[in-house]
């Protein structure tokens with residue numbers, strides 16, 4: 075059985091759900107005041123523990139910044155506390171008090187005249203302790219660190235002046251900012267910037283992961299993110315989320331548990347899945363190799379790769395274990411016709427992955443595989459051709475599982491009527507999946523996957539090192555190989571898609587750690603896939 079902490083780390087909530095969960099806790103008798111003490115106490119402890127080097131950011135912290143020192147008494151660390159009108163401000167004031175007693179030099183910026191009662195009481199007490207309080211930005215003394223408690227998930231409308239321009243000025247200072255719950259100014263669900271927002275160096279997400287943490291548009295405001303677990307009972311989480319489609323954060327534990335490991339001791343290659351890749355053209359030969367290498371790393375039992383005849387020897391030389399099917403070509407060097415070996419048809423495979431490097435001249439091939447009764451992944455030109463056919467209408471006619479792996483551009487071509495993926499990627503991918511009946515994987519800095527029932531899986535960490543031509547081809551191959559294995563082992567499709575996406579990101583992260591973010595070309599990425607698991 076998973077432990078509580080692991081289960082909590084998989085949960086992602088909206089602001090509305092978080093509010094309902096808190097309401098239940100308070101209704102059950104937990105005093106608001108006690109919870110604020112507990113939460114802020116945990117934050118204050120983390121602030122003292124975080125080593126300064128772990129939050130240095132080239133663009134926000136000059137190299138010689140006198141950073142928060144481990145022993146403030148010795149160095150006299152100066153911490154500015156930014157206080158908003160609600161309980162986010164209350165949390166910040168408790169942090170101020172705790173750090174004050176730990177020997178930090180504290181000042182408070184409290185620009186709002188009307189505060190919630192609890193927040194107001196904490197401000198009064200801080201004042202009684204002799205902590206200086208300022209109302210205007212111009213008065214603020216220098217500091218080594220700012221704690222952002224302006225707004226949390228209670229922010230409901232766009233920020234306007236004077237607080238908006240104050241935030242802009244605070245962002246300009248070369249001082250690290252630690253945000254409480256989320257950077258003030260971000261929408262808790264969409265991650266949109268509501269007017270303006272704090273650019274945090276570090277964010278302490280309180281209790282449960284909020285959706286904004288996994289929306290691409292929020293990433294540059296979040297800095298490093300950490301969950302502060304303040305013991306929300308799982309029963310309250312379950313009671314609020316009930317049967318609503320879940321948003322799940324993929325963790326290492328869930329991904330590893332989904333992989334087809336260990337293998338049964340008695341098995342054979344066809345029991346470990348047979349994948350057919352359909353990819354490549356004279357123009358795009360390399361993509362076929364990368365897709366093949368991604369599939370190789372999945373451990374798939376049998377790999378067949380259909381390519382134009384002229385690519386056959388190239389593929390054989392890179393993937394000697396694969397069965398390379400050379401197909402007749404169009405004049406332009408695309409696959410003209412699938413010429414599978416004797417006694418083989420599309421239903422012989424456990425999965426088909428189709429698209430990388432095909433060009434649009436392979437339209438009849440894509441039409442043919444869509445009609446097949448085999449689980450199918452469409453990527454790249456496979457998606458562009460599907461878009462031309464009308465994605466939703468075409469997919470509705472298809473019975474077996476279809477997995478689509480678009481990036482944002484492909485997504486918009488496939489689903490022009492789904493609300494803008496730039497505004498809310500999670501909602502967009504969910505709608506695309508429910509409308510089309512396909513499992514949709516929307517690529518990005520934080521890849522999101524949705525199934526037709528509206529459940530969503532999110533890859534919680536990745537690296538911009540993957541923003542390079544060819545890394546998507548690697549994912550398609552890896553996913554294809556895993557899907558073929560899942561089909562023989564009754565592993566749910568969406569779980570295996572989520573696992574593939576997580577694995578791909580982890581390989582990128584590991585490769586970037588060892589080789590810098592510049593050193594992760596797509597071929598190198600394939601070499602890190604197995605390493606990322608061991």
Ligand SMILES: NC(=O)C1=CN([C@@H]2O[C@H](COP(=O)(O)OP(=O)(O)OC[C@H]3O[C@@H](n4cnc5c(N)ncnc54)[C@H](O)[C@@H]3O)[C@@H](O)[C@H]2O)[C@@H](O)CC1
Pocket residue numbers: 096106107108109110111113158159160161162163165190224225226227228229230231232233234254255256280281
């Ligand atoms: N009470 C507690 O002990 C707990 C507090 N938490 C903290 O409480 C926060 C939520 O507290 P609140 O519900 O008070 O909300 P916030 O503190 O996030 O802010 C809401 C306040 O800001 C005002 N406001 C909203 N939009 C504004 C705008 N555009 N311009 C100016 N004012 C605006 C609202 O009128 C309200 O007074 C969480 O983010 C977290 O930091 C919880 O996480 C943990 C438990």
Ligand SMILES: Nc1ncnc2c1ncn2[C@@H]1O[C@H](COP(=O)(O)OP(=O)(O)O)[C@@H](O)[C@H]1O
Pocket residue numbers: 454481517518519520521536537538539540541542543544545546547549578
């Ligand atoms: N900024 C980023 N951070 C993390 N991952 C990224 C980023 N940009 C792109 N990726 C990942 O890299 C891959 C790129 O795939 P794709 O756009 O299909 O390009 P290509 O097919 O040329 O490789 C996807 O898995 C995507 O999630």
Ligand SMILES: [K+]
Pocket residue numbers: 162222223224225226253254255256257258
């Ligand atoms: K905040």
